[in-house]
Amino acid sequence: MIKLLGVIVVVFSAGFIGIISSERLKSRASELTLTGYLIDEISVLIRYKAMPVYEISAYLKNDKIGSQLDFIRNLDDDGENSFSAAWEKSIDASRLALSASDKALLKTFGSSLGTSDIQGQLSTLELYKESFKKLENDAVKIYEEKSKLFRSMGFLAGAFIAVMLI
Amino acid sequence: MGIHSGFEQACGILSERLCKSITKIDKLERERINEIRLRMGKTVSIGFSDGELFVTEAGKLTRYSGLGIKAEKIDIETAFQAACRYSVHSFQKEIAQGFLTISGGNRIGICGTAVVRDGAIETIKDISGLNIRIAREIIGCGIELHNSLYSAGAQSVLIIGPPSSGKTTILRDLCRLLGQAHRLSIIDERNELSASSGGISQNDIGAHSDVFIGYPKADGIITAIRVMSPEIVVCDEIGTSNDVAALETALHSGVKIIATAHSGSIEEVKKRSGVSKLIKAGAFDAIVLLGTGKQLGSIIKIHRTGDKND
Numbered sequence: 001m002i003k004l005l006g007v008i009v010v011v012f013s014a015g016f017i018g019i020i021s022s023e024r025l026k027s028r029a030s031e032l033t034l035t036g037y038l039i040d041e042i043s044v045l046i047r048y049k050a051m052p053v054y055e056i057s058a059y060l061k062n063d064k065i066g067s068q069l070d071f072i073r074n075l076d077d078d079g080e081n082s083f084s085a086a087w088e089k090s091i092d093a094s095r096l097a098l099s100a101s102d103k104a105l106l107k108t109f110g111s112s113l114g115t116s117d118i119q120g121q122l123s124t125l126e127l128y129k130e131s132f133k134k135l136e137n138d139a140v141k142i143y144e145e146k147s148k149l150f151r152s153m154g155f156l157a158g159a160f161i162a163v164m165l166i
Numbered sequence: 167m168g169i170h171s172g173f174e175q176a177c178g179i180l181s182e183r184l185c186k187s188i189t190k191i192d193k194l195e196r197e198r199i200n201e202i203r204l205r206m207g208k209t210v211s212i213g214f215s216d217g218e219l220f221v222t223e224a225g226k227l228t229r230y231s232g233l234g235i236k237a238e239k240i241d242i243e244t245a246f247q248a249a250c251r252y253s254v255h256s257f258q259k260e261i262a263q264g265f266l267t268i269s270g271g272n273r274i275g276i277c278g279t280a281v282v283r284d285g286a287i288e289t290i291k292d293i294s295g296l297n298i299r300i301a302r303e304i305i306g307c308g309i310e311l312h313n314s315l316y317s318a319g320a321q322s323v324l325i326i327g328p329p330s331s332g333k334t335t336i337l338r339d340l341c342r343l344l345g346q347a348h349r350l351s352i353i354d355e356r357n358e359l360s361a362s363s364g365g366i367s368q369n370d371i372g373a374h375s376d377v378f379i380g381y382p383k384a385d386g387i388i389t390a391i392r393v394m395s396p397e398i399v400v401c402d403e404i405g406t407s408n409d410v411a412a413l414e415t416a417l418h419s420g421v422k423i424i425a426t427a428h429s430g431s432i433e434e435v436k437k438r439s440g441v442s443k444l445i446k447a448g449a450f451d452a453i454v455l456l457g458t459g460k461q462l463g464s465i466i467k468i469h470r471t472g473d474k475n476d
Contacts, residue, residue, distance in 0.1 A: 046255055050255055050256045050258070051253075051256065052251045052252070052253035052256040053251070053252050053253045054251060054252070054253075082244075082247065082248075082252060083252035083253075084252075113252075114247070114250070114251075114252045114253040114254055114255065114256075115247070115254055116254055116255065117254060117255055117258050117261075117288075117289055118255045118258060120255070121255045
């Protein structure tokens, strides 16, 4: 009886790890999609309102898209310190499904905000939007290819370990 | 007189290294500081009403530039970014005009390479120097002028003086005093008079005062007359033909004017195109000349425009 319970626990634990890994792929893709929307919103705020970066961050926190992103919610917006430092700190402190290279790109994106005139900002935002779109496409492709694999691999690995234990 | 220094706000935009040294300057000296000048690769200089000195890393003032701390590129970039509230795109117009106003009403003069398009300065690149002018709200500095000119009612006055003679400081206190009894419209293009933040004036500019911030002076004057029916319109540093035309409109509307202009003497201002036109038209009841250097902020002469020798 105890053996049977142990087997069930092992199978489901491994299966759960598989599901988590698969969900992480999904979250990464969705965070990249949201980042793309975020860049669109920032473009509008800069183009039509020339809004300072700290006001942008305060606006995004209460916004439908920004409020879904952990690093925007955590962003320190007192305006006292360098915005790029606050942005970087917030990314480091947030629980994001993004990969290390995604985060590095997101950090350089933050450090470019507010450093040039409107035209320069819009060109920069366009460039980053394209980069994030590519990452998003890759993330969606990886998710489609590997999500089922991760789930079934989890359960199969669990079953394999259970058989080995028996 | 109470002095509320903008020194802390000015230090707030400096890099940590420079801020540490400058805030070590003796308190009495600190209260006299008018300017902090950062020049790329050169020693940081501190401006007083009677000259400039350099500051050492330990916060000592010296006449020898070799002993002072140098402003590096990163120091200038840090101060510039902080002055722009890390949002260069939000201050394009100000940058093109060559200055920014930060909290406390401090003005940051920008020196660099102009980017010109269609004959107009679009922006400034390769910033090589910054001049941080410390704004001071000196409560009471306008009382003498107020008592001399306004005991009999509202008048139109032109306050003149060389750069750094305290025109804006006196004008600010005059707003505070006149704003207690008259409806004032203050055209504060550079946000130096009210030092407003989020729509709230940080300086006392009077209970009956309305402030138009960021408006080009001419547009601000016309808008104020249309929408606020002021008794007195106040504006700092007039000079362009647009300013003069707008002030003429104000005069014809029965509104009194208080304005300032750069000039070393009353004779000089009468020769300046634009302002002289207003003087000849009888726009001002009095011209007030302020001193500089050791006579900083003091009234050298009050010239009634109706004087015989006019």
